[in-house]
Amino acid sequence: MTADAFLRRRFEGPADLHLFEGVDIGGIYEDVETRPPVTPAAAAGGVGLPVSLNGVTKAFGSRAVLEGIDLDIPAGQFVAVVGRSGGGKTTIMRLLAGLDSPTSGSLAIDGRQVRGLQPSVRLLFQDARLLPWQTVIANVGIARSPGWRETSRDVLADVGLDGRENDWPSVLSGGQRQRVALARALVSRPGVLLLDEPFGALDALTRAEMHQLLARIWREHGFTTLLITHDVAEAVVLADRVLVLRGGKIALDVAVDLPRPRGEDVAVEAARLHAAILAEV
Amino acid sequence: MSARRHLRKAGEALLPWAFPLAVVAVWEATAQAGLITPRLLPAPSAVAVAFWESAKSGVLLHHMGVSAGRALQGLAIGGAIGFALGVLNGISRPAETALDSSMQMLRNVPHLAIIPLVILWFGIGEEAKIFLVAIGVAFPIYLNTFHGIRGVDGGLIEMARVYGLGRWALFWRVILPGALPSVLVGLRFSLGIMWLTLIVAETISASSGIGYMTMNAREFMQTDVVLLGIIIYALLGKLADMLTRALERRALAWHPAFQTAEARP
Numbered sequence: 102m103t104a105d106a107f108l109r110r111r112f113e114g115p116a117d118l119h120l121f122e123g124v125d126i127g128g129i130y131e132d133v134e135t136r137p138p139v140t141p142a143a144a145a146g147g148v149g150l151p152v153s154l155n156g157v158t159k160a161f162g163s164r165a166v167l168e169g170i171d172l173d174i175p176a177g178q179f180v181a182v183v184g185r186s187g188g189g190k191t192t193i194m195r196l197l198a199g200l201d202s203p204t205s206g207s208l209a210i211d212g213r214q215v216r217g218l219q220p221s222v223r224l225l226f227q228d229a230r231l232l233p234w235q236t237v238i239a240n241v242g243i244a245r246s247p248g249w250r251e252t253s254r255d256v257l258a259d260v261g262l263d264g265r266e267n268d269w270p271s272v273l274s275g276g277q278r279q280r281v282a283l284a285r286a287l288v289s290r291p292g293v294l295l296l297d298e299p300f301g302a303l304d305a306l307t308r309a310e311m312h313q314l315l316a317r318i319w320r321e322h323g324f325t326t327l328l329i330t331h332d333v334a335e336a337v338v339l340a341d342r343v344l345v346l347r348g349g350k351i352a353l354d355v356a357v358d359l360p361r362p363r364g365e366d367v368a369v370e371a372a373r374l375h376a377a378i379l380a381e382v
Numbered sequence: 383m384s385a386r387r388h389l390r391k392a393g394e395a396l397l398p399w400a401f402p403l404a405v406v407a408v409w410e411a412t413a414q415a416g417l418i419t420p421r422l423l424p425a426p427s428a429v430a431v432a433f434w435e436s437a438k439s440g441v442l443l444h445h446m447g448v449s450a451g452r453a454l455q456g457l458a459i460g461g462a463i464g465f466a467l468g469v470l471n472g473i474s475r476p477a478e479t480a481l482d483s484s485m486q487m488l489r490n491v492p493h494l495a496i497i498p499l500v501i502l503w504f505g506i507g508e509e510a511k512i513f514l515v516a517i518g519v520a521f522p523i524y525l526n527t528f529h530g531i532r533g534v535d536g537g538l539i540e541m542a543r544v545y546g547l548g549r550w551a552l553f554w555r556v557i558l559p560g561a562l563p564s565v566l567v568g569l570r571f572s573l574g575i576m577w578l579t580l581i582v583a584e585t586i587s588a589s590s591g592i593g594y595m596t597m598n599a600r601e602f603m604q605t606d607v608v609l610l611g612i613i614i615y616a617l618l619g620k621l622a623d624m625l626t627r628a629l630e631r632r633a634l635a636w637h638p639a640f641q642t643a644e645a646r647p
Contacts, residue, residue, distance in 0.1 A: 193626065198544055199544075200540065200543075200544065205598070218543060218544060220546055222544075223544070223545070224541075224544045226537065226541060228537065230537050230538055230540075230541040232538060232555065232556060232559070233636050234562075234634075234636040234637075235555070235559075235636070243542070243545050243547065243555070244545055244546050245551070260578070269635075269636045270636075271636065271637075271638045285545065289545075289546075298512040341629070
């Protein structure tokens, strides 16, 4: 299925609220019967920041990893980027994080052109990257902003690590470490959250738990999310929109208009999308 | 079950002492039997008497105080220089290019070989000994600090930058703690060198200190005092090592190698 077909489907759908992305629509649709349980637009809550890439190219030497990427992500949208290794997934994320700069083209966050590290952008690494010599709570409050102890404690409780504040990271399991890393990212209330295959090293059960956690946190906080993953199923479960990156270009851009939380009831539709995306990877 | 465990714990605590105690017992027995001449090797009891008498008169404490003072001053000066250079070269490539090869060249000069030069410069005063100790301890600390800093996980530094840490916070909270295990290994190496240097320096030119005390005793054939001096060096060395281990356990409590069930921050 092509991107055009998906787009057509999107705009024909009666319950399509993507048009109102980032706009606080409050209770306007409260009484609309066709409304899915929780819609992305309603969840955005206005905290997320819109992100856009304009003709972004990144080359290492003579090898172009990204070629003229144009991408607009509305505030609060959950975008998953899938693709094979070497397809430019990690590069696009490093550019958005400000760890690298584009060879040409520009990035804008919240409508302003940006360069370098941004305080509104937070990144979750594949390995949790916790400081082993600091306790869990000191890791979460790494920036030591005023009142970091209280804020960190609250966020840790929110990600299900109540009572583990004073443990060393080395005694935590892989899933718990990623929870700490997530808490560390959330403490500063980011407008954009980037996730670089953060669940890739976890076992299937822990990963499913982390998916639920992330989906809930994203619904509550409303940050714009870019999830890099090689797992198409993960992308379909979590994202509003899936991009397939192939050979440095966006090969597919599809919306995932499935109601949340995405349980067994949407399995058939999810499987169809999964197959369609996989064909493009 | 519990009584047996207690017994085993006590046994584990005592085991390291079994061998030295056995040696002392055999030594005392052979000396008492008249098998070794007291002039060459006095009995442990004679050494104990020498200890008691010099301790009572305050001579021993005076010499120990002087030696410990020199050791610590030399360690503080040399350690600070080695650490500062290690940090500088560890975080700055230009500094490394400018200084590291000189440091490697100097490091390979046996520092005891410069004793004649040091005596020419400082005479036989305190400065000479402190200088020698400082030179001796600076290199192991330099080397281990440098490699410790270079070995800090680049991923953690990248993370710290993304999470908005400034230069100072990055150094204090990421780079220094990451290098600390290596720095402490350097410190333990340095302590060994510190005592070695001090012994040599004090036996060559001094008018006080444990080294002077033993050399002086040699002149009067007081073998028991010579042995006492040697034993004191061994004990001081052991004490210094115990202190660094305690420091390691405290500073590296986060490290899995130092974690026990009750070790919570």
